[in-house]
Structure formats: C-alpha cells, structure tokens
Amino acid sequence: MLDFNHSSGLAWAADDNIKCPSFTERVSELIDQALSAEHKAQPERDYLGASRLGENCSLKLQYEYTNIPKDKGFSGQTLRIFAAGHVFEYLAIRWLRLAGFELFTEKPNGYQFGFSVADGRIRGHVDGIINGAPEALCLTFPMLWECKSLNAKSWKDTVKRGVSKSKPVYAAQMATYQAYMEGSVPGISKNPALFTAINKDTAELYFELVPFDASLAQKVSDRAVTILKAAEVGELLPRHTADPEHFECRFCAYRNRCWDQLIGEVLA
Ligand code: SF4
Numbered sequence: 001m002l003d004f005n006h007s008s009g010l011a012w013a014a015d016d017n018i019k020c021p022s023f024t025e026r027v028s029e030l031i032d033q034a035l036s037a038e039h040k041a042q043p044e045r046d047y048l049g050a051s052r053l054g055e056n057c058s059l060k061l062q063y064e065y066t067n068i069p070k071d072k073g074f075s076g077q078t079l080r081i082f083a084a085g086h087v088f089e090y091l092a093i094r095w096l097r098l099a100g101f102e103l104f105t106e107k108p109n110g111y112q113f114g115f116s117v118a119d120g121r122i123r124g125h126v127d128g129i130i131n132g133a134p135e136a137l138c139l140t141f142p143m144l145w146e147c148k149s150l151n152a153k154s155w156k157d158t159v160k161r162g163v164s165k166s167k168p169v170y171a172a173q174m175a176t177y178q179a180y181m182e183g184s185v186p187g188i189s190k191n192p193a194l195f196t197a198i199n200k201d202t203a204e205l206y207f208e209l210v211p212f213d214a215s216l217a218q219k220v221s222d223r224a225v226t227i228l229k230a231a232e233v234g235e236l237l238p239r240h241t242a243d244p245e246h247f248e249c250r251f252c253a254y255r256n257r258c259w260d261q262l263i264g265e266v267l268a
Contacts (some may be wrong), residue, residue, distance in 0.1 A: 002171045011219045015152065031076065031080075032076020032079070032080075033076070033191075034073070034075070035076050035079040035080065035083075036068070036073065036074075036076055036079065036147050039074060039079055040220050041066065041072070041193060042074070044067045045064075045067070046067075047065075047097070047116075047120055047122060048061065048121060048122045048123075048227060048228065049064075049123065049124065049179060050115075050122060050123065050124030050173065050176045050180065050224075051124060051125075051173045052064060052169075052173075053122075053159075053172055053176055053223060053224055054168055054169035054170070054171065054172025054173055054176075054220060055169055056169075056240050057239065057241075057248060057252070057259065058223060058226065058227060058237040058238070058240065059236065059238065059239050059240070059241035059254075059256060060240075060252060061223075061227050062227050062230055062236065062237050062252045062255070063258075064227075065227055065231055066231050068254065068257065069257075069258060070254060071253055071254060071256040072265050074254070083144075084149070084200070085148075085149045088147075088149035088198045088200065089127065089147045089149065091198070092147045092196050092198055092205075093105055093128065094203035094257060095149075095205075096130075096145075099134070100132075100133060100134045101129060101130055101133045101134075102131045102132030102133070103128050103129075103134070103145060104128060104129050104130075104131060105127065105128040108216055112125040112126065112182075113125070113126045113128070113129055113184075113185070114126060114183070114191075115177075115181055115183070115184065116204070117180060118228060118236045119227075121228055122172070122180075122224050122228070124173075124177055124180060124215055125146060126145070126146070126177050126181065126189045127145050127146050127147045128142060128144075128145035128147075129142050129143070129145060129153075129181075129185060129208070130142065130143045130145050130194060139191075139209075141187070141191060142185050142187055142188050142189075143188065143191045143192060143193060143194055144172065144174060144177055144178055144181065144188055144193035145191060145194050145196065145198040146170065146194070146195050146196065146204065147184070147195075147197075147198070148167070148175070148195075148197050148198070149197070149198045149200050150197050150198070150199065150200060151199075151200055151201060152195045152199055152200070152201040152202060153200040154166075154201075155197055155198075155201075155204065155206065156199075158197050158206060159197075161204050162208060163195050163208050163210060164210070164213075165198075166204070170195065171210065171216065172216055172220045174195065175212060175213045175214075175216040175217040175220065176186070176217055176220050176221065176226045177193075177194060177218035178212045178217065179212075179214070179218075179221070183194075185229060189212040189214075190212070192209035192210055192211045192212070192213075192241040193209070193210045194207060194208075194209060194210075195208045195209075195210050196253055198255070214232070233241075244258075244259040
C-alpha cells in the first residue's frame with residue numbers, strides 16, 4: 001500500500017508538540033537571507049534621491065539622506081517586492097516598444113538617464129525617455145517615462161483620482177525629473193510625462209499624461225535645499241505630525257528612533 005500522507009508541507013519534530021518550519025518557510029528563509037546579504041553589500045547612498053523628495057515628512061528624508069540606521073532593515077519579503085517591481089517595469093518597457101514607442105531606458109554606456117545637482121548631493125535616475133510613438137496618439141517628444149507597479153487597491157485609486165492626487169510622491173518625482181533633466185534633454189519639461197501604472201494582480205495598465213508642474217518642482221527643490229542645509233549644520237527638521245499614531249509614522253522605518261522618547265513619556 002502507498003502511504004504519501006506524511007509528505008505534507010508541515011514538518012513535525014520527534015516531539016509532536018513542536019512544530020518545525022515548513023519546507024516553504026525554510027526555502028524562503030534561505031532566499032531572504034541571501035537577498036538581505038546582497039542588499040547589505042551594496043554601498044549606502046550618499047545623496048538625496050530625487051525620487052523621494054515628494055515624501056511628506058522632511059525629517060524622514062533627513063534620516064534617509066544622513067544614513068541614520070532604520071529601526072530594522074528591509075525584510076526579505078520587502079526586497080522581493082522591490083525586485084518584482086523591476087520585473088514589471090521590464091515588461092512595461094517591452095510592451096510599449098512592441099506597440100511602437102521609441103522608449104530609451106539607458107545611455108549607450110549602459111547607465112540610466114539621470115541628473116546630479118548640488119555637488120552630487122541630489123541625484124535622480126529616470127525610468128526612461130520616450131522619443132517617438134504611433135502618430136495616432138498625437139504625442140510630443142521628448143517625454144519623461146515613469147513606471148510603477150501597484151497592488152490592485154492602490155492601482156484602482158490611482159485610476160480613479162489620477163496620479164497627482166492619489167500618489168503625490170510620484171507626481172513630485174516626475175516634476176523634479178522634468179525640471180532637472182531639461183538641461184540634458186531639452187524640451188522634456190515642455191511635454192507631458194507619461195505615467196504608467198501596472199496592476200500587479202491583474203496586469204491591467206493605466207497611462208496618464210502629466211503636464212510639467214513648475215511650482216511643484218520648485219517646492220520640491222526648495223525642500224531638498226532645506227534638508228541639505230539642516231544636515232550640514234546638524235539640525236533635526238521637525239516631524240510632519242505631532243501624532244505618533246499618524247498612519248505614515250506607523251509604517252515609517254524610523255518610528256522607534258523618532259518617537260520612542262515621546263511614546264515613553266505619553267505612556268508614563
Ligand atoms: S516616524 Fe513619522 S515623524 Fe518620524 S520620521 Fe517617520 S514619518 Fe516622520
């Protein structure tokens with residue numbers, strides 16, 4: 001008689017009361033350890049990433065810029081989510097090119113298009129630049145291309161409210177890129193950017209033409225200068241909220257560092 005019943009995903013120790021990690025958990029753990037080691041081996045950023053400048057909390061950006069240690073590093077799952085985002089972006093590039101878009105994602109030397117200002121202390125790398133598309137779309141070039149992969153809920157909200165309202169961080173990112181790339185790609189701020197969002201659950205696509213927002217770019221740039229200056233003189237910028245339970249704080253990687261003392265006082 002065959003008996004394969006013992007080959008379920010659960011493993012049990014000799015003492016039946018002790019549950020061992022399942023096979024999935026053990027393999028996932030190995031992968032996550034490898035991903036974490038790979039991530040830790042990468043050099044820390046020594047600049048303010050323009051993609052982050054629309055972040056609501058200046059203090060958080062200051063922590064990031066000055067490489068203050070996070071409460072804990074990225075989990076293996078988060079690193080896997082980041083990696084999956086790159087794969088979705090790769091797919092979007094392929095699909096747009098198949099559809100006739102002249103989409104450039106890197107220079108002949110293999111580097112991404114980008115910019116560096118303030119003696120290299122503010123830098124950004126763009127997802128791509130479009131320099132041609134099917135005529136029927138009546139687009140003008142060059143245009144910035146920005147791509148994000150979102151879960152179904154986030155994607156639907158972006159479709160419903162538009163990128164500026166739903167994802168102001170991305171809108172700030174595009175405005176900043178358009179402003180700072182104008183020097184090396186003349187005309188990129190005259191034409192709307194093409195924002196692309198992929199629904200990670202259903203592979204649905206969303207495209208939005210986003211006109212250059214000069215006042216937003218200026219606001220973001222001024223903010224970057226404030227962060228650089230504060231870091232230079234060692235002053236901490238104010239928190240964006242007085243409520244440690246604010247939803248952005250609850251998900252912030254610096255929450256303990258930022259609020260522990262106050263939380264202690266509140267609880268005392
Ligand atoms: S915990 Fe909140 S206030 Fe503190 S850095 Fe993070 S987002 Fe800003």
